[in-house]
Amino acid sequence: MNPFQYSKAKSADAAINGYMEHDNTAYLAGGTNLVDRIRRDVTHPDYLIDVSELPFSKIEKIEGGLRLGAMASNSDTADDENVKNDYPIVSEAILLGATDQLRNKATNGGNLMQRTRCSYYMSPHFACNKREPGSGCDAIDGHNRILSVLGTSEKCIASYPSDMCTALAALDAVVQIQTPNGGKRSLPLVDFRRLPGDSPEIDTNLKEGELITSIDLPESSKAFAKASHYLKVRDRHSYAFALVSVAAALVMENNMIKDARMALGSVAAKPWRDQEAEAMFIGKKPSRELFEKIAEKTMEGAKGYGENDFKIELGKRAIVKAFMKVAGLS
Amino acid sequence: MDKIEEKELWPEEKSLMKAEISRRKFITSATLAALGLAMTPYATLAAAPSNKPVNFASFVEINTTINGQNMKMKLDPRTSLLDLLREQLGLTGSKKGCNQGACGACTVHMGKDRINSCLTLAAQIDGKEVTTIEGIGSETEFHPIQVAFMEHDGYQCGYCTPGQIMSAIKVLEEDHAGSDAEIREWMSGNICRCGAYKGIVEAVKSVRDETYDKKLIKRTQQKVS
Amino acid sequence: MIGSPKIRVDGPEKVSGTAKYALEYKVDSPLYAVPVKSTINRGSVASINVDEVEELPGVVKVIHAGNAMKLKSFKNAPPYVLVGQKRAPLQDKQVDYIGQDVALVLAETLEDAIWAGRQLKVEYSQEQGDGNIYDLKGKTVKPEQGMLQFEMGAFAEAKNNSSTSVEATYTIPSEHHNPMEISNCIALWDGDRLTVYDATQGVNNYQACTAWCFETDPKNVRVISKYIGGGFGCKGSYWSHTVLAAIAAKMLDRPVKINLSREDMFTSAGHRPRTLQNITITGDQDGKVTGIQHKTNSYTNIEQKYFESCGNLTRVLYDIPNMSVSHEYKPLNLPSPVYMRAPGEAPGSFALESAMDEYAAKIKMDPIEFRLKNYAEVCPFDKKPWSLKKLRECYAKGAEIFGWDQRKQEPKNNMRDGKLIGYGMATSTYPANRAGGAVRLVMDAKGILTVQTAVQDIGTGTWTVMGQIAADAMGISSEMVNMELGDTDFPQGFVSGGSNLTATAGSYIIIAVKKFKEKLLQLSIAQEKSPHYQSSVEDLSIQEGMVESINGNKEKIGEIIKRSGKDTYDFTDKSQVGKGGFGYNKDAPYSSHSFGVIFAEVEIDPDLGVITVPRLTGVFDVGKIMNSKTGKSQLYGGMVWGYGMALLEKTDYNPEGRVVNADLAEYHVPVNADIRELTVDYIDEPDYNFSEHGGRGIGEIGIVGTAAAIANAVYNATGKRVRDLPITMDKLI
Structure with a gap:
């Protein structure tokens, strides 16, 4: 690791001030991704501000929904009764990600901030526009089995592996942010992360010094608690990043679909939602044919890069499989 | 201590x-x-x-x-x-x-x-x-899971063993040892390249069911290195 | 005693975290060493910013080809100096592959050493190299070893005359051993004497190699390996980390702890090379095979000769009159491949046993019945009788345990809970190897027998099993045996590899103990105060620590020592086996191999192609099992490796020869959740024609055949024949 200074923030204001006062600063929460990246010579912060003990570790009911503190651990979030009862796919998704050791340390805010596990990004020996803008992308013609098929660019095909965020995106979660000028703002989770475009080095729409304080789940998404499922497809039966994951949720009324949510994970640089595809569910009777049509639509613009070509077909099948289960048809 | x-x-x-x-x-x-x-x-x-x-x-x-x-x-x-x-x-x-x-x-x-x-x-x-x-354990006695790992040969080279034991203690404490499938999943954060998974699962079960060999609980002075 | 499920004697230390692995010895004021590896596959080092890095705080020295102490080259070393890479590190500026050591950074702290290593800028003058593992054809070399370019009968003629044949090509990716413990060591010099705490499968080999390159008497090099965190072949041959640590410790006159990373394990400790195997099996509709051709392409490092001998088992497994077995390899600018758990047999069995399944499927015959039709009653290639073969019994017992009769002959014809179910089997085999070695036995007045020999326990149970064997031979309880292993100060032992050690050390210990017993009894009958004074040795026996005569007189064995006037009585013995010892001995009266059968049940999600293996069953004919607890663990472990080979493991390279997935997050080995019901059984009949205790090695046979059994089950479930490992979902959807 490069030499760096470390300080533990006592308050959010102090953390943000510290961030703005120093150059090349990073917030450290659980460290399960950041420490790994520093060690691998991928990230080189000069100053680490430990935000893990800031008072954002509660999971509490708020007006309009449930607030997941940014510093609550992934484990505590998955175990929370309100999460389990009202937003069960969040809990399912978290428990299908990583391991208990990692989930105990990893925080909700940190989960949003984790970067791609693309092998070409994770090693300074390869060309990577995300790690080193302008250096090129070795992944496009390389071993890209785990990488993106949706929303890619000529500069980058990295995928975002978070299971938790895929479920949160499906349920319209909102990210609460404290800004350097003392203000607050919020961003829908689905817009929190960016597609690579011409600047794959920028992962999120967070601005310099901004700090995530919580992720809020809306009351309205509780409606999906009765019929939802998180399907994760991976090579190993545990402790592996998804090749494709699907957060699937329906609201049924008189055997017809009243409302639907669908987010895909590990197929793009952000949790993938397709509003048009979701609209196709509404007012229909659930059937394999319907889900197949929606799956086709969702993967319409997908582009494979060789080794990951199969993810297009796998994605479709995963969508159908997940919704068949949610609709009680499998 | x-x-x-x-x-x-x-x-x-x-x-x-x-x-x-x-x-x-x-x-x-x-x-x-x-x-x-x-x-x-x-x-x-x-x-x-x-x-x-x-x-x-x-x-x-x-x-x-x-x-x-x-x-x-x-x-x-x-x-x-x-x-x-x-x-x-x-x-x-x-x-x-x-x-x-x-x-x-x-x-x-x-x-x-x-x-x-x-x-x-x-x-x-x-x-x-x-x-x-x-x-883990006391100066005179092993923790039951340590006994169980020995009894069920939940290791070979032993390099992953301390980590496995630290995990197994929590899996048992946190009640994630209900079924074999649950034990396997919750023990999956500890890789054993020797492939002693079967013994590891048996060890966790034997502590859950308190069927481990209590005669082995005394720490022995045995040392090979 | 022999065979009993004795708990590992090293268990208490392993579960307490007090077992000491190489890097865990306390040494005074160590320097931390971090190797810097080449980033080009061919060329030479042009410049390094040594001065700049040596200026960095905490950095003590940068060692490189320009200032490293000179060593004797391994190029002309004899075979017993077993090195992974003949080019000793930092001796010249030439670069042959990505990941070769080009410098060593030493610092006072681990953090500083690692960071300084990253700051080292190495400039190269680059040349055109070939590091592409994906093209194994072209400029290949055919090894001359006769056994591996083997012709018997006339395959071409058999093919022409046959009514049925199958031909297919199978590929297996490069794989890495990845033991949990990274290869690392501590080196410290005391004058001319070097001590190395290392993680090695052969303390004597590391001693010989170190002595060779430092041009010193092996007596001046002490290698200690009490605990080894797994090896699987990557810690048998000698690699550069030991040389680097020893050079640095000498040059700086301080103990040195070298710190390789997991990433370094992908370049600096060997791997299984990618292989391409083409198999043709010819025969008739009734299942009698008349000919087989098995061609293997693999690669090696440009200075090495290691290649994957996949055709080995084809000469051994079935009674086929016409055989053509050949190998070729391509020298590449890549780190050297090396032995990895069941080298040759593991990949070879995937191809051969898949091809056998293809043949059986083609003629619609049960795969076991098909194999029995071609059962080899004698060793096919040399026609020698087997020292003992119980494969037929394995098939029967395995089929019974597994419930093979539930298998559907027609593929894609078995559904359970919406999943495709498939059953598959494959035969397993591994040669029985045995070498020589020496042991020192010491008996004290308490009757405790100390056994000293320079072998090591890589997790196989050697600490425990050798004690059981010695106790059994001596006639004392195993609690009365004190094993002392893993140190070159003890009499010369042998490497833990090729599944030989239990047969090797077990046999020479038994031979030595028998002689020792005779000497003790001779001593006893010569002692006036002995109850056995002037008895005949033939009338005496030792049981449960008591020396007993036929007329019922008995005393504790330690009494003999007490009366001798000395504290202990000791004896050193050395025995050799055959001419060359290890490996195939053409003068031996028997052919000695272990056999087994693996059964697999797979469950496949028809939509997603996700594969689960609910059951794996292995039944083995491996001679006498020394300890049913540790023995089963080895067989389980081998089968878990087979699971990994079948479904997970694959090292990806870029075209220049750099590993892409050089970590444990993306190089997938099996995790606990992957392994469901695992069953092992064995015939347990001693093979006294092979070893003193009737046991054969068991470390490798578990992986052999497992990948094929799973692949064959996948075929049975889906009708899809996957010939390219690992079998991942993308190959099924």
Whole structure:
């Protein structure tokens, strides 16, 4: 690791001030991704501000929904009764990600901030526009089995592996942010992360010094608690990043679909939602044919890069499989 | 082990950034022995010093409890909890298998939870309680899961074993040992390249069901190395 | 005693975290060493910013080809100096592959050493190299070893005359051993004497190699390996980390702890090379095979000769009159491949046993019945009788345990809970190897027998099993045996590899103990105060620690020592086996191999192609099992490796020869959740024609055949024949 200074923030204001006062600063929460990246010579912060003990570790009911503190651990979030009862796919998704050791340390805010596990990004020996803008992308013609098929660019095909965020995106979660000028703002989770475009080095729409304080789940998404499922497809039966994951949720009324949510994970640089595809569910009777049509639509613009070509077909099948289960048809 | 309060385990001068390594005060092996720790490389570094300062951008002071002992230390902020344990405190039971959170060999308990010590900066254990494999069981008795691992041969080379045991303790405490499938899933954060998974699952079950061999609970003096 | 499920004697230390692995020894004032590896596959080092890095705080020295102490080259070393890479590190500026050592950075702290290593800028003058593992054809070399370019009968003629044949090509990716413990060591010199705490499968080999390159008497090099965190072949040959640590410790006159990373394990400790195997099986509709051709392409490092001998088992497994077995390899600018758990047999069995399944499917015959039709009653290639073969019994017992009769002959014809179910099987085999070695036995007045020999326990149970064997031979309880292993100060042992050690050391210990017993009894009958004074040795026996005569007189064995006036009585013995010892011995009266059968059930999600293996069953004919607890663990472990080979493991390279997935997050080995019901059984009949205790090695046979059994089950479930490992979902959807 490069030499760096470390300080533990006592308050959010102090953390943000510290961030703005120093150059090349990073917030450290659980460290399960950041420490790994520093060690691998991928990230080189000069100053680490430990935000893990800031008072954002509660999971509490708020007006309009449930607030997941940014510093609550992934484990505590998955175990929370309100999460389990009202937003069960969040809990399912978290428990299908990583391991208990990692989930105990990893925080909700940190989960949003984790970067791609693309092998070409994770090693300074390869060309990577995300790690080193302008250096090129070795992944496009390389071993890209785990990488993106949706929303890619000529500069980058990295995928975002978070299971938790895929479920949160499906349920319209909102990210609460404290800004350097003392203000607050919020961003829908689905817009929190960016597609690579011409600047794959920028992962999120967070601005310099901004700090995530919580992720809020809306009351309205509780409606999906009765019929939802998180399907994760991976090579190993545990402790592996998804090749494709699907957060699937329906609201049924008189055997017809009243409302639907669908987010895909590990197929793009952000949790993938397709509003048009979701609209196709509404007012229909659930059937394999319907889900197949929606799956086709969702993967319409997908582009494979060789080794990951199969993810297009796998994605479709995963969508159908997940919704068949949610609709009680499998 | 007796609790020993406020022992300084690391150099206490101010402005250590400019300190030459030869001038640092290191605690003596006698002090370490009193703490029940092995004499560590760092503790004896002064014996053959070079005359160059080390590359710390700054030191971090922490106050922590490891295996029931309160300790105060000054550290290079880059030091991981795992390297602190292995290279400075002589607690080599926690293993370095990947140094990236992909194997679980470094698993320790921090507070109520098991964590990967390789991905934890030592600075982050300030104010926390850490338990390593060396803190499991008592001086005279094994923890039941240690017995069960021996009885069910839940290991071969033994390198992943301390991490497996630290995980198994939590899997049992947190009630994730209901079925074989549940045990397998919750023990999947600890890779065993020798492939002793069957024995590991059996070991966890035998503690859950209290069928492990209680005759083996006494710590033996046996030592092969 | 022999065979009993004794708990590992090293268990208490392993579960307590007090077992000491190489890097865990306490040494005074160590320096931390971090190797810097080449980033080009061919060329030479032009410049390194040594001065700049040596200026960095905490850095003590940068060692490189320009200033490293000179060593004797391994190029002309004899075969017993077993090195992974003949080019000793930092001796010249030439670069042959990505990941070769080009410098070593030493610092006072681990953090500084690692960071300084990253700051080292190495400039190269680059040349055109070939590091592409994906093209194994072209400029290949055919090894001359006769056994591996083997012709018997006339395959071409058999093919022409046959009514049925199958032909297919199978590929297996490069794989890495990835033991949990990274290869690392501590080196310290005391004058001319070097001590190395290392992680090695052969302390004597590391001693010989170190002595060779430092041009010193092996007596001046002590290698200690009490605990080894897994090896699987990557810690048998000698690699550069030991040389680097020893050079640095000498040059700086301080103990050195070298710190390789997991990433370094992908370049600096060997791997299984990618292989391409083409198999043709010819025969008739009734299942009698008349000919087989098995061609293997693999690669090696440009200076090495290691290649994957996949055709080995084809000469051994079935009674086929016409055989053509050949190998070729391509020298590449890549780190050297090396032995990895069941080298040759593991990949070879995937191809051969898949091809056998293809043949059986083609003629619609039960795969076991098909194999029995071609059962080899004698060793096919040399026609020698087997020292003992119980494969037929394995098939029967395995089929019974597994419930093979539930298998559907027609593929894609078995559904359970919406999943496709498939059953598959494959035959397993591994040669029985045995070498020589020496042991020192010491008996004290308490009757405790200390056994000292320079072998090591890589997790196989050697600490425990050798004690059981010695106790059994001596007639004392195993609690009365004190094993001392893993140190070159003890009499010369042998490497833990090729599944030989239990047969090797077990046999020479038994031979030595028998002689020792005779000597003790001779001593006893010569002692006036002995109850056995002037008895005949033939009338005496030792049981449960008591020396007993036929007329019922008995005393504790330690009494003999007490009366001798000395504290202990000791004896050193050395025995050799055959001419060359290890490996195939053409003068031996028997052919000695272990056999087995693996059964697999797979469950496949028809939509997603996700594969689960609910059951794996292995039944083995491996001679006498020394310890049913540790023995089963080895067989389980081998089968878990087979699971990994079948479904997970694959090292990806870029075209220049750099590993892409050089970590445990993306190089997938099996995790606990992957392994469901695992069953192992064995015939347990001693093979006294092979070893003193009737046991054969068991470390490798578990992986052999497992990948094929799973692949064959996948075929049975889906009708899809996957010939390219690992079998991942993308190959099924």
